[in-house]
Amino acid sequence: MGESIEDIEIQLLLDAVYRHYHYDFRHYARASIKRRLLQARSQWGYDSISAIQSAVLHDESILPQLLNFLTVQVSEMFRDPSYFRALREKVVPHLRTYPSLKVWVAGCSHGEELYSLAILFAEEGLFERTIFYATDINPAALRAAQAGVFPLERMRLFTENHRLSGGHTSLSDHYTADYDRAAFSKSLRERTVFSDHSLVTDAAFGEMHLISCRNVLIYFDRELQDRVVGLFGESLVRGGFLGIGSKESLRFSEHADLFAEFVREERIYRRSSQ
Amino acid sequence: MTLQAVVIGTSAGGVQALSQVLPRLPADFPAPVLVVVHVPPRQSNSLVDLFAAKCRLPVKEAEDKEPLAPGTIYFAPPDYHLLVEACGTIALSSDEPVNHSRPAIDVLFESAADAFGPDLAGIVMTGANSDGAQGLRAVYAADGQAIVQIPATAEVATMPEAALTACPDARTMALERIVPALEAMIAR
Numbered sequence: 001m002g003e004s005i006e007d008i009e010i011q012l013l014l015d016a017v018y019r020h021y022h023y024d025f026r027h028y029a030r031a032s033i034k035r036r037l038l039q040a041r042s043q044w045g046y047d048s049i050s051a052i053q054s055a056v057l058h059d060e061s062i063l064p065q066l067l068n069f070l071t072v073q074v075s076e077m078f079r080d081p082s083y084f085r086a087l088r089e090k091v092v093p094h095l096r097t098y099p100s101l102k103v104w105v106a107g108c109s110h111g112e113e114l115y116s117l118a119i120l121f122a123e124e125g126l127f128e129r130t131i132f133y134a135t136d137i138n139p140a141a142l143r144a145a146q147a148g149v150f151p152l153e154r155m156r157l158f159t160e161n162h163r164l165s166g167g168h169t170s171l172s173d174h175y176t177a178d179y180d181r182a183a184f185s186k187s188l189r190e191r192t193v194f195s196d197h198s199l200v201t202d203a204a205f206g207e208m209h210l211i212s213c214r215n216v217l218i219y220f221d222r223e224l225q226d227r228v229v230g231l232f233g234e235s236l237v238r239g240g241f242l243g244i245g246s247k248e249s250l251r252f253s254e255h256a257d258l259f260a261e262f263v264r265e266e267r268i269y270r271r272s273s274q
Numbered sequence: 275m276t277l278q279a280v281v282i283g284t285s286a287g288g289v290q291a292l293s294q295v296l297p298r299l300p301a302d303f304p305a306p307v308l309v310v311v312h313v314p315p316r317q318s319n320s321l322v323d324l325f326a327a328k329c330r331l332p333v334k335e336a337e338d339k340e341p342l343a344p345g346t347i348y349f350a351p352p353d354y355h356l357l358v359e360a361c362g363t364i365a366l367s368s369d370e371p372v373n374h375s376r377p378a379i380d381v382l383f384e385s386a387a388d389a390f391g392p393d394l395a396g397i398v399m400t401g402a403n404s405d406g407a408q409g410l411r412a413v414y415a416a417d418g419q420a421i422v423q424i425p426a427t428a429e430v431a432t433m434p435e436a437a438l439t440a441c442p443d444a445r446t447m448a449l450e451r452i453v454p455a456l457e458a459m460i461a462r
């Protein structure tokens with residue numbers, strides 16, 4: 001089948017967003033981008049993708065809403081508890097040997113993963129020696145991460161996940177609840193630098209000991225995954241750790257040989273020393 | 275048409291129903307078969323083991339960015355949507371649930387309809403909700419083959435009924451007719 005008109009329009013929209021706003025979605029996994037753009041179109045009542053293109057080029061106030069369709073903000077605290085358990089039991093003993101630590105949460109969404117790591121580091125006595133970098137391209141998500149407030153109804157799941165991750169404090173020690181919201185303690189983010197950083201278009205971050213980038217690579221095509229894996233290689237100290245999502249893999253990347261599997265089932269890798 | 279892929283969606287009663295379909299696929303079946311069954315999140319993917327023991331074709335959990343291989347049965351992993359890219363590779367995503375489900379049948383069917391057009395067969399079987407109905411309509415609209423289990427023969431008729439409401443021209447058949455119908459599509 002030839003390229004459909006819709007596919008042409010999507011390509012043109014992504015080109016336009018890149019050229020005008022420098023957000024680069026051109027190498028995101030296309031089937032999922034298409035699905036979300038078609039959703040935006042029907043939700044906004046436009047009759048074509050081209051109409052979205054025209055709207056976003058001429059009215060920048062639409063961009064944040066479009067970003068909310070183009071990026072996926074699904075997350076949980078201590079998502080996949082066994083990943084956090086593996087960090088706690090297998091990675092933390094190595095991290096303890098460093099006098100100071102840098103941790104990068106890339107694609108931090110509303111902060112669920114960042115607060116999880118901050119609590120884990122506090123529980124393991126590493127918090128005071130660590131600086132956290134939390135980055136995302138979605139400004140609304142970054143603002144939410146900085147605020148650290150979640151709907152109270154989510155705490156049941158987060159508490160269960162935290163317990164399964166081997167947490168030895170009570171999650172409720174770390175937040176205050178008012179009637180429908182849970183606000184995480186300010187001290188958990190006092191050692192965090194929040195910044196707008198794109199894995200697609202921005203440069204490496206130096207000398208990290210741990211990079212946790214989960215459920216972000218899955219949205220990229222192979223070529224882009226490859227770039228990002230290279231960027232992680234450059235950003236880690238020798239012997240530093242990289243954790244990715246439970247359905248992601250370095251298998252298809254040319255830069256895979258920068259890394260050795262460290263905890264295979266949990267997709268935790270270690271930067272090799274060559 | 276040349277059958278390039280088969281997509282199957284089912285929910286309540288689905289394991290039983292699939293047991294009457296997948297093991298009948300012959301060892302030389304040429305197309306990949308992608309299956310979404312609604313399972314509770316976090317349930318380990320025992321479906322793969324269950325069906326690997328019963329089927330003549332290789333059975334595996336779908337992996338992100340994996341190229342589709344002929345004659346292989348892929349199950350969506352729990353808690354991820356399963357999609358196919360136009361270039362014939364698998365994509366997983368953790369987007370919001372669709373129809374309260376992740377994986378969702380609509381997500382697989384719509385992406386497959388897009389990728390394979392007339393060379394696709396989509397099959398909706400027993401289930402207690404209406405996921406798959408829009409997806410089947412997309413398969414049909416792209417000139418693919420739309421097949422629905424005869425609702426009266428389904429353990430739970432809601433899903434096949436909803437599929438027929440959305441896609442009234444779909445062919446209905448009993449489970450044991452499905453594999454012969456797919457084989458006939460290959461022979462054409």
Ligand SMILES: C[S@@+](CC[C@H](N)C(=O)[O-])C[C@H]1O[C@@H](n2cnc3c(N)ncnc32)[C@H](O)[C@@H]1O
Pocket residue numbers: 071072073074075076079106107108109110112113135136137138141197198199200201213214215216245368
């Ligand atoms: C599905 S969420 C994952 C959240 C969290 N890491 C987790 O695993 O639960 C994906 C996040 O990646 C962000 N993202 C998408 N493209 C990005 C890019 N090019 N650079 C940095 N972050 C990106 C999205 O805005 C979103 O917050």
